[in-house]
Amino acid sequence: MLQQTTIPTVLARYGEWMRRFPTPAALAAVDEQTALRSWEGLGYYRRVRALQATARAIVQLHGGEFPTDEVALKALPGIGEYTAAAVLSFAYNKPAPLVDANVARVLARLYNDPTPIDTSAGRRLLHERAEVLLHRSNPRAYNAALMELGQTYCTSTKPRCTECPVRRYCRATEPESLPAKKNHVEPTAVQHWDIWLLTDTGLLLEKQPEGTRHAGMYRFPQRSRSSVAALPLICSQKYAVTRYKVTRYLHRAPADFPTLPSETFVPLSLLPSLPMASPDRKLLKQLTEK
Ligand code: SF4
Incomplete structure (x- = not known):
């Protein structure tokens, strides 16, 4: 959940998700629509599909028990190097180096290294240093502390160097x-133009294809x-998705x-159970609760 989604948003949803x-x-047993609906508000829906595929693989290959070694973790769908390291380190306290955006910033500054972090040389150096x-x-406490250092002291715009607990080790001259x-x-x-077509049968919606x-x-x-x-024109709505700033006209x-043919009339009573992206759900709520 925390890949790409902020901590407050995840905190508001994590408990509910874990109860469900x-x-x-439990996740492997439900259909995809139920999983998507439960994920609503967290965005980046590929993650929930990967999570469900992973849950099903864990049930089929590991009898429902989460694997605890790197090779078995990386063989699961949706789990790459970073997620495998995060699971090993945070769930099992195994020594696995973790480099997220916060850690990359801290490491680049600690070593005062101008190598671009989005190049293969930069990534290799970050990984070596994290190791x-x-x-x-x-490793669990260490990785959590390094991430938190990046969130609290070594922030991207105004690093708090005078109060920083690792200041004496840091070589940054212009952090x-x-x-x-x-x-x-x-x-x-980007802009797009949508329609609101409500009849006695329901509201016209389109299900997104595979x-x-x-x-x-x-x-x-x-x-x-x-x-x-x-x-x-009923209204316009602005929102951001990945690297796009979207304006929608309804x-x-x-x-x-x-x-x-890809569009279907959905009875209003079924709308709450259908999976929708947050901007669509927000707009729908505004218009149906008026
Ligand atoms: S001293 Fe400043 S630049 Fe160095 S790690 Fe701390 S906050 Fe970041």
Whole structure:
């Protein structure tokens, strides 16, 4: 959950998720729609699909018991080097070096190294340094402390060097300039035009096809700008997704507006149980609770 999602958002949802799915078997047993719906609000829905695939593999290959060695962990779907190291270190207190964005920033500054961290040379150096510094007898506390150092003292814009507990080991002369990155990507602005088509049968929604980022989730049907130009505008909404700044315009469509085969009318009573991305759910709530 914490990959890409903030701690306050995860904290608000973690307990509920663990009550609903206390074991890999519990998550493996539900259908994908139920898993997606339970994940709503956390975003990046690929993670819940990978989590469910992992839960099913754990049930099939390991009798429902989470594996505790690196090779078996990495063989599971959705678990790469970072997640395997995080599980080994935080769940089992095994010595595995962890490099997330906070740790990368701390290490680049501690060593005062201008090598861009998004290059293979930069990644290799970070990993080597994380391995060298790793506390062998308490890797769990060490990794947590290093991450927290990056969140609390060694922040990206205003590092608190005078109060920093590792100041005497730090070689950074201009910490704000580190870590260096080769590819800085500016967010891209995108716009889309959606329709609100509500009839006696229900609200027109489109289920996202397999292979797309939001596969299995429902969204407002999209149209070209010109095809909705004559329709009344209900509202606009701005939100951010990954590196995109999105502006959505929602237009009210008449009952005889042409629909597409991928779109379906969903009775209002079923809407709460359907998986939807947070911006769509928010908009839906605003419009149905009016
Ligand atoms: S002294 Fe400053 S730059 Fe160095 S680790 Fe601490 S907060 Fe970061």
